[in-house]
Amino acid sequence: MATTTHTTVLHPGYGFLRSLVRTYKSARKPIETMQESMARFQGTYAVNLGMMRVIATQDPGLIEHVLKNNHRNYQKSSIQTDYLGRFLGRGLLTANGDYWLKQRRLIQPGFHMDKIQALYGIMENTVNRFLHNFPAGTIDIYPLMHRLAFDMVIDTLFNVDVPAEKRTQLGSFISEVQEFVIKDVRQPYNRWWFRLSGEMSANLKKAEGARDVIRFLIRQRTATNTRHNDLLDMLLDARYEDNGEAMTESQVIDEILILLIAGHETTANALSWSLYLLAHNRAELLTLRNATAALTLNEVVMNPALSAVIKESMRLYPPAWISDRVALEDDVYNNYVIPKGTVIVSFYYGLHRDPKHWQAAQTFQPARFLGEGEKSTKKIFYPFGAGPRLCIGNNFAMAEMCIFLQAFLKQFDVHPGNTTPVIRPLVTLRPDRVELRIQNV
Secondary structure (H helix, E strand, C coil): CCECCCCEECCCEECHHHHHHHHHHHHHCHHHHHHHHHHHCCCEEEEEECCEEEEEECCHHHHHHHHHHCHHHEECCHHHHHHHHHHHCCCCCCCCHHHHHHHHHHHHHHHCHHHHHHHHHHHHHHHHHHHHCCCCEEEECHHHHHHHHHHHHHHHHCCCCCCHHHHHHHHHHHHHHHHHHHHHHHCHHHHHHHHHCCHHHHHHHHHHHHHHHHHHHHHHHHHHCCCCCCHHHHHHHCCCCCCCCCCCHHHHHHHHHHHHHHHHHHHHHHHHHHHHHHHCCHHHHHHHHHHHCCCCHHHHHHCHHHHHHHHHHHHHCCCCCEEEEEECCCEEECCEEECCCCEEEEEHHHHHCCCCCCCCCCCCCHHHHCHHHHHHHCCCCCECECHHHCCCCHHHHHHHHHHHHHHHHHHEEEEECCCCCCEEECCCEEECCCEEEEEEC
16 A cells, blocks of 8 residues: 555455446345455445445444534535435535535524424324324335335424325435436446436436425415414525525425435334334333333323334344545544545444444343433444434434334234345335234234
């Protein structure tokens, strides 16, 4: 490796040809390929793709350095800002720099704990309506969790009856476009074909159709001039500090698309894995049911046992299983130079299962997130990211998941099914099928 007077440039890893082979393999089995490389290079390694240099890591110190300690030197890569931004617009998830900071300051107050308390009742009503027709038997619960999470975000965004066809259109957009974006990112050598075959334009058309649906709902709200105490009211009421102006209609649509894809896909995944893990850990399920059966709504949201189960599920199956940042200027971490332009890939899935940091790392132990034990997880647990770009909806997500889990366990029992879920690492860590046996209590 090249050296300087005081530091070593980059981490050990793969040369150019080997990097190309690993990239092709990673497109097919990303988690397995990264785990193999992490084990070989003790948790951090470099990939050489010619003009593009990548450092992949599950080192909690480096992740903390990039996301928090020196966050000003790192921004999201073009994979999120450009590729995903083509379909979702320029919202909190896809923006960088001054514009992102301006939007964050505008929207964040609407997600403070005292603000989202007003949404608990909406969440509870959505859950109760959903569970009223919940099927018993051996079923794949992922599509049901997907529908619930989507209804939850739609109901809290638009506290009105959204027509079924418009719900379906938005749901299809989120699922189908996410799969295409990941395919486009992982198969850059096929990008010419995606354009020639019309697949790119077809997905862009779906994105525009989703924007039309949201535009219709916004204009319906502004035309009636009625209040519904939902997230749409919050977005329409928000005013910039410097000029007191509201967001344009296009900006509101961008932010709603971000909330839709970030706010329901991750929740569906986390709830599916939570039920799967509880089904396979009977003692934990019974303990949780007994401890939470008689709680009030506000007590449910704040309950540490519910929170611990969800957090342990997100440790083993983090919905946001990976993220990336680009170095804006040269940087140094632990005697390694990180040149300007280097992409840092944080592998949360690997860190969350690393036996160097977690005792019995592969086992489901919610108690590790209770009491004093939770403090030791602070710098090795990233279910919602960290630093200034910590997920703005983290409190919202935890509230809706706690409300569902408590209500579900009061009414239903859950046992293992006949198959093991297959992990599908897309933008989020989606399970392919979560077959469980559901019974009424």
